Amino acid sequence: MFSKTSFEIGRIFGVPVKVDFSLLLVAGMFVLSYSRAMPNSPGTSLVAGLLSAAALVVALLVHEVGHAAAALSRSCRVHEITLMFFGGRAVMSGLPSAPLARAAISLAGPAAGLLLWFVALRLSVFLGGLRILPFLLGETARISLYLSIFNMIPALPLDGGHVLRDVLAHFKGNAFATFVVAKVSRGIAIAMGLYGIFFGGGFIMVILAFFIWASAKSEIIRAASGGDPDGLDDDVVVISPPPYGKEKEYTRIKRR
Ligand SMILES: [Zn+2]
Known part of the structure; x- marks a missing residue:
């Protein structure tokens, strides 16, 4: 469905990872929201917006790879991972019929996200003296935590x-x-x-x-x-966080 508007960026565990063009909109929206929040520093808002968008891509990817790794470890097939505007999708087949085994595959995405949140947060504190990298890690941690909670x-x-x-x-x-x-x-x-x-x-x-x-x-x-x-094999598994608005709102799940 989305294959014509997406392009492959690489493979993880042999699974093609594709990025949908709609994801580029997110980068634009992030930059816009930062430039509204910081009207007097266009350079900073551009960098902050692009870094936040990159953080979203990393968080989405880790979430999907969590699902994919859990599925592959149970001998399921994972055909592709696509990252797009509204989240991500891991297309899988041959999923186990045992409900608890399927539940484990569903849980693996948010679990990977929580692990990313923990590691990125620790690293951002550890590297606090630097400028860009701690910001990127902090955004990654925040967005990943949000994605994990929202998806549960x-x-x-x-x-x-x-x-x-x-x-x-x-x-x-x-x-x-x-x-x-x-x-x-x-x-x-x-x-x-x-x-x-x-x-x-x-x-x-x-x-x-x-x-x-x-x-x-x-x-x-x-x-x-x-x-x-059994509709899991073509599954929209992540909904991206609603605060595509202002940068300060990322700390809250509320929009306004
Ligand atoms: Zn998921």
Whole structure:
């Protein structure tokens, strides 16, 4: 779907890593947001924006590589990793049928992100005397922590939704698990939408709400038709953080 607008930047564990052109928009938005926050220092805001965008790419990549490594260690196939505007995607097949093994693959992305957060934060403190590198590491740590927490929200298609479904499936069976996680996802989508419209969450929250709502709906349809909810092989696994706004907002998950 996104192959025509993406280009390969290399391979990790033999898996092609592609960057979608839409990701370049992020760099532009980051630079813009910094230049608004620091109108009197265009050079600094340009560098800060580009470094933050680079930090996002690193955090997304580590998250996806976490999924890919967990899948490969269970003899699954990982066809490609794509990084794009709204996050990343690891296209996998031959996923294990045991729900807990699948849950481990879903957890591996946020777990890799938390590891990156820890290491990058320590390094940025350690290198505090320098200028650019600690900033890059600090941004990487912050964005990676955000991505890990956000993706553990228990709503499909986020990792947390997959983990919830797989753990429930282990104990209660697939149909029940999908039914419950679809209801939970809808509830979270409604809450996100209301937050976006009435409580200053912003437009991105509303888009995410629609995205989660639509995904939950298709899961309900699949469960109702008796099908196995095995849709992981072409999976949007990361949603990029909403604060594509102002630099100071990165410290908070809130948009405004
Ligand atoms: Zn993920």
